[in-house]
Amino acid sequence: MPERERRDQDRPRRRPPRRERDFAAIRGGEDAALRRRILSAAAEIFAARGFAAASIDEVAKRLGATKGLVYHRYRSKGELLADVCEAGLTSLAARAEAIADRRERAIARLTGAANLHAAAVLADIALHRTLAGATSGMAVATLRGSEAKALASIVEQRGRYDAIFTRLITDTVEERDLPSGRDTAMLGRIFVTALDAPILWPQDSVAELADRRGLIARQLAYFALRGIGASDATLREEFSR
Amino acid sequence: MPERERRDQDRPRRRPPRRERDFAAIRGGEDAALRRRILSAAAEIFAARGFAAASIDEVAKRLGATKGLVYHRYRSKGELLADVCEAGLTSLAARAEAIADRRERAIARLTGAANLHAAAVLADIALHRTLAGATSGMAVATLRGSEAKALASIVEQRGRYDAIFTRLITDTVEERDLPSGRDTAMLGRIFVTALDAPILWPQDSVAELADRRGLIARQLAYFALRGIGASDATLREEFSR
Numbered sequence: 083m084p085e086r087e088r089r090d091q092d093r094p095r096r097r098p099p100r101r102e103r104d105f106a107a108i109r110g111g112e113d114a115a116l117r118r119r120i121l122s123a124a125a126e127i128f129a130a131r132g133f134a135a136a137s138i139d140e141v142a143k144r145l146g147a148t149k150g151l152v153y154h155r156y157r158s159k160g161e162l163l164a165d166v167c168e169a170g171l172t173s174l175a176a177r178a179e180a181i182a183d184r185r186e187r188a189i190a191r192l193t194g195a196a197n198l199h200a201a202a203v204l205a206d207i208a209l210h211r212t213l214a215g216a217t218s219g220m221a222v223a224t225l226r227g228s229e230a231k232a233l234a235s236i237v238e239q240r241g242r243y244d245a246i247f248t249r250l251i252t253d254t255v256e257e258r259d260l261p262s263g264r265d266t267a268m269l270g271r272i273f274v275t276a277l278d279a280p281i282l283w284p285q286d287s288v289a290e291l292a293d294r295r296g297l298i299a300r301q302l303a304y305f306a307l308r309g310i311g312a313s314d315a316t317l318r319e320e321f322s323r
Numbered sequence: 324m325p326e327r328e329r330r331d332q333d334r335p336r337r338r339p340p341r342r343e344r345d346f347a348a349i350r351g352g353e354d355a356a357l358r359r360r361i362l363s364a365a366a367e368i369f370a371a372r373g374f375a376a377a378s379i380d381e382v383a384k385r386l387g388a389t390k391g392l393v394y395h396r397y398r399s400k401g402e403l404l405a406d407v408c409e410a411g412l413t414s415l416a417a418r419a420e421a422i423a424d425r426r427e428r429a430i431a432r433l434t435g436a437a438n439l440h441a442a443a444v445l446a447d448i449a450l451h452r453t454l455a456g457a458t459s460g461m462a463v464a465t466l467r468g469s470e471a472k473a474l475a476s477i478v479e480q481r482g483r484y485d486a487i488f489t490r491l492i493t494d495t496v497e498e499r500d501l502p503s504g505r506d507t508a509m510l511g512r513i514f515v516t517a518l519d520a521p522i523l524w525p526q527d528s529v530a531e532l533a534d535r536r537g538l539i540a541r542q543l544a545y546f547a548l549r550g551i552g553a554s555d556a557t558l559r560e561e562f563s564r
Contacts, residue, residue, distance in 0.1 A: 131375055132373035132374060132375040132456075133373060134372055134373040134375060134376025134377075135373065135375025136375075211459075214523050215373075218452075218522070218523050218524060218525055218526060219525055219526035219527065237525060265542075268539070268542060269542075271520075271524065272542065272543060272546050275520035275524065276513070276516075276520060276546070276550070278520075278523055279512075279513055279516035279517060279519075280516075281523065282455050282459050282516045282519055282522065282523070283512065283516065284458060284460055284478060285459055285460035286460065298509070301506075301509060301510075301513065302513060305510075305513050305517070305550040305551065306550065308549055308550050308551075308552070309517070309546040309547065309549050309550030310546065310549075
């Protein structure tokens with residue numbers, strides 16, 4: 083225990099003195115928790131109502147907070163959408179990059195990243211529906227100016243995320259665990275979208291599958307890996323780990 | 324040439340008399356053409372703006388018609404959405420059923436239906452985005468009453484369409500062109516959604532791929548068939564036709 087805290091304990095009736103930076107840290111922590119709550123509520127509303135029809139009011143209502151609390155942080159619905167997508171992609175990309183950087187064969191890393199992505203989609207379908215709406219251009223055609231720019235940067239960020247998979251596929255081809263001589267860019271695109279499949283399933287049915295999420299993520303990953311050419315022997319080995 | 328028409332030709336200056344049922348047939352033909360135009364405009368608007376934010380006004384504007392022309396046929400946006408989906412699915416299902424009923428091996432029919440579906444998605448991405456929005460429950464959570472019922476019937480119709488693929492997969496397993504002992508229902512769902520993949524691609528990029536549609540449809544079908552377990556030998560044979 084540091085010297086100062088011990089001294090504070092000796093005087094239990096007096097509040098321990100706190101410096102400005104302690105307050106800032108606490109505020110920062112609260113802000114991060116609040117941001118997560120706002121983004122999660124926003125994803126739910128955007129996924130259920132569609133971005134164009136959703137409002138900051140509804141997001142605040144879902145949080146049980148005032149409109150002002152949300153507007154204090156986000157000047158518009160477009161900014162909120164961009165932050166939902168950015169936060170979701172940043173966290174997902176960090177985990178995928180960590181797998182991509184492992185010292186393993188490329189096929190093992192590709193399998194790991196595929197499982198990660200499919201499991202992430204099944205675990206937070208609202209986020210991934212919202213992301214798909216934003217990056218495919220579905221339902222966001224109305225954005226203009228700075229909001230349109232924020233969206234364009236999300237499309238780029240998603241492109242960089244998808245490129246992790248394309249790179250892993252290229253490496254796997256080089257290590258001869260996938261056939262060569264094919265259009266890797268198109269293959270990567272098809273591969274990642276296949277893992278995104280639950281976005282297109284009826285929402286109720288995804289909720290019903292909640293207790294089989296791990297199994298379904300593996301089925302999706304297996305399907306996508308076999309689809310791009312992994313052999314049965316390779317897949318048996320990767321999926322028996 | 325029937326007697327009456329010949330007589331009419333002999334009197335070129337007089338308009339040929341038309342019976343009530345001729346008029347009805349012409350009106351029917353005009354109606355069918357107008358319906359197609361309305362549904363196509365509606366799909367474009369729903370796909371670009373999102374169902375919840377779209378309005379019948381915008382659909383009419385896109386057609387260069389009055390609001391009344393659309394309201395005369397559809398009392399609400401929900402009815403219009405249901406008809407877009409119903410017309411699209413009915414036509415697609417008829418073509419898929421025709422392939423499923425051919426007197427060929429099941430793998431050949433499954434390949435044909437997969438190619439058909441992927442090509443249809445790439446050829447009319449607006450319709451398929453709209454369909455996906457309706458059947459996944461994305462952006463239509465706000466519908467109530469008769470509109471919600473119409474949507475529920477679309478979800479069922481899509482279920483019956485997807486079942487064509489599940490049936491073909493079952494037949495292919497029985498004919499031993501696919502491995503047995505797996506969850507065919509989940510496999511069918513993953514299979515069809517993989518063919519739906521372009522719905523999730525950035526809208527601009529799908530437009531850019533327009534001249535390679537046939538090739539991409541085949542890549543998607545190949546990927547999905549390999550994904551569910553078709554052997555390379557089988558695929559070589561099916562895709563060399």
